[in-house]
Amino acid sequence: MTALLSYLALALMWLLHWLPLRVTRACGTALGLALYFAIPQRRRIVMTNLRLCFPQRNESWRRSIARRHFIAFACSTLDRAYFWWSSRQRLERLIRLNGREHLKDASGKPTIMLVPHFIGLDAAGVVVSMATPAISVYSRLKNPYFDAQFHAGRMRFNQPLLLSRQDGMRRVLKALREGFPFFYLPDLDFGAKDAVFVPFFGVPTATITGVSRLARLSRARVVPCIARMTQDGYDITLLPPWENYPGESLEADTSRMSAFIEAEVMKMPEQYLWSHKRFKTRPPGEKGVY
Template sequence: MTRLFLALMWLLHWLPLPLLAALGRGLGLLLYVLVGERRHVTLTNLGLCFPHLSPAEKSALARRHFMAFGRSFLELGLWWHASPERIRRLVRLDGGERLAAYKDRPVILLVPHFVGIDAGWIRIALEHGLVAIYTRQKNRVFEAAMNGGRLRFGNCELASRQEGTRKALKAMKGGRFFHYSPDMDYGPKESVFVPFFGVQTATITGLARLAKLTGATVIPVVTRMAGSGYVATVGEPWGDFPGADELANARRLNAFIEAEAMKSPEQYYWLHKRFKTRPPGEQGVY
């Protein structure tokens, strides 16, 4: 079944993006109806982060998120199979000169989980070497296809979360940019509780620790759907980071992601159980 679906994704990648996007949004609406657990997670997250929304407004935002997610999922075939020329047409890279200025210097790309994250990866991979840590999938056939698509332009490398950061750090020292996404709940280990949308949230301290260990510059990258394509925006390098205060470093991370999520809230990854780990004595939210 997985191989059949992967073959379908290959066929679909030949479609014009507007048509493929419409199919993806339809898939997202279907998932909203059928996948009750993730609908519940999304609505819970939105209720915590946007308490001012009415139930109808919250449901509408959740549906828009599922539509964006469905589109991004169906469009994976593009990033795994489309030609470099087509990828450059579909994904605009804004601020790419900032990356070029740091060539051969240690860099951590801070890449929050927006639905366009794979589009951003493949666009930057056309110009620069990348390394990232990924979570192993239960479906190894899909994992192999996903990793093959991400690595198809050569100068990139992946390390599983089980391997830790050593492999990624070695690749970074070899000139690759470390594509790092720390905005998920990885449990209480090496996490601190700081606000995210006003909710005390388990936030890993890895960004500051890795930047301090390697002397790397942190450069944010956010990729969004925009019209009939995507825009991968390379932000200004972070100055005065990391600071000496661990909590302040984590607060800065969350404040940045929160501000970016507010610009296009339907495109941030709300399906994840971001608030699963609670402070001691606090009841679970899911």
Template sequence: MPTSSPSPAPAPDAGPPARLSNRLGLGLMRLMARLPLPWVRALGWALGSVLHVVATRRRRIARTNWAACFPDHSEAERDAAIRRHFVFFAQAWLDRGWLWEAPAHVVKRRLLLRGDLEALEGQAPTVIFAPHFVGMDAGWTALTAHLSRRFCGLYAEQLNADVDRWMAEGRQRFGNPHVVGKRQGLRALATALREGLPLYLLPDMDHGERDAVFVPFFGVPAATLTSLPRLARLGGAQVVPVTARLVPDGYEVTVHSPWADYPTGDVTADTAEMNRRLEGFIAEAPEQYYWVHKRFKTRPPGAPAFYLM
């Protein structure tokens, strides 16, 4: 579950003006469920084009990330790629309206699930490696909507109660998933794995040095969570990558074959291998990866700051 689920306690109330604004925003998102998909994507193109201009801080972050990961690209190539990224980002955000509100048959028709589906059959303990592509919510929805197996997702509470409720209900719409709060730790996740619930895990962001090691990401040392190999080892689980690619008629969600001989027991080497394989997935749709995150925010001891802002 892409880092959200029902809150165990109400989120903070920001007051009547904020509540009205949030409810208007949610009303707009629910409208997306009623519109033809080409209209939604056109609105996403317009929104993404505007965000590329006005969201200067996020644009600088994305440009810095891209320059570090693709140093051979010219400035013009980088700028064009970042513009496309903002469009994909906005389109995927508006797509959440129909993912969570449109009739079930519409959602399933727009989500093509393909690849090694046999890897998710049966009851074998499984950790699903779901990288932060813009379509990560579509990937989760495709699995829970198309497959009969019950899945497990990790939850991070949203600050606004209305948004938290909407996102939680949307992400639990299909398949009656099992939800584990982030505060419950690895033990609760390992228990779910041993009980046969595939865990949808997104471990490829920079969350600081805690539970992380510095391993290369496109040749740059990056603080990377070790949760994928650790959970796979704790739960005796196979690792099955799932990637989602935004396409004109919805999303193509691919279940990749399980990684052989993984994990090895060497946490640092296994985490580095995760990043190496992630680079291959990114190469297939580079503009759809989540470049607006400060992936290199945490630096090795003595290294200079990466983002000059």
């Protein structure tokens, strides 16, 4: 039954890629509202995160952001139909890459792309892979059929180097030194290992120090990559490389990264991945929030 349902779901996704984006987005809006009401446990996670990060806002505002987040998340999920099966020409119309000149350094210095968890990050991965071979680290999905499709979708252009988390950072470091830009998503809660507690919207948050560590070891530039969903597709912006990075310490560098992501979240709060348990790991002695 799992196989049959998976094939049916993938078949429906395949059909979506023939439709205009406005139709798919209408389906995503309906699906997002349905999920908002149908999955109370996930809604509680979103609302808990929003209460922690925006205590100064009223509950009505937070509920509005939560509903818009579910809609944006559902739309981005259905948009994968285009990422997996649409032509390069159509994808180039749907996904605009700004700041392409920051993707590689003229002198050959390695590049780490800092990609916060906005719901458009898969669009960012697609347009970057169309521009150049890159490194990305992924976690396998439990459903083998969807896992295979996700993998095939990510391998469509320029043969990116996909590594599992089990491969470790040595493989990433080697590829960085060989000239592959690294598409890095460092703002999930991976536990206390290799993490420091730095403020995120004023909340002590376990944040991995990998960006700073890799930049120090590889002498790489750090180029922020921000993905924004728009009505007619996605705008992906590569910002200029950070100056004076890495800095004086791993903790200072990680605090700087966290503050940067916080500022970007303020520009489009509904598009950040609030459905993730970002504050699951707490400082010693502090109670859990979920």
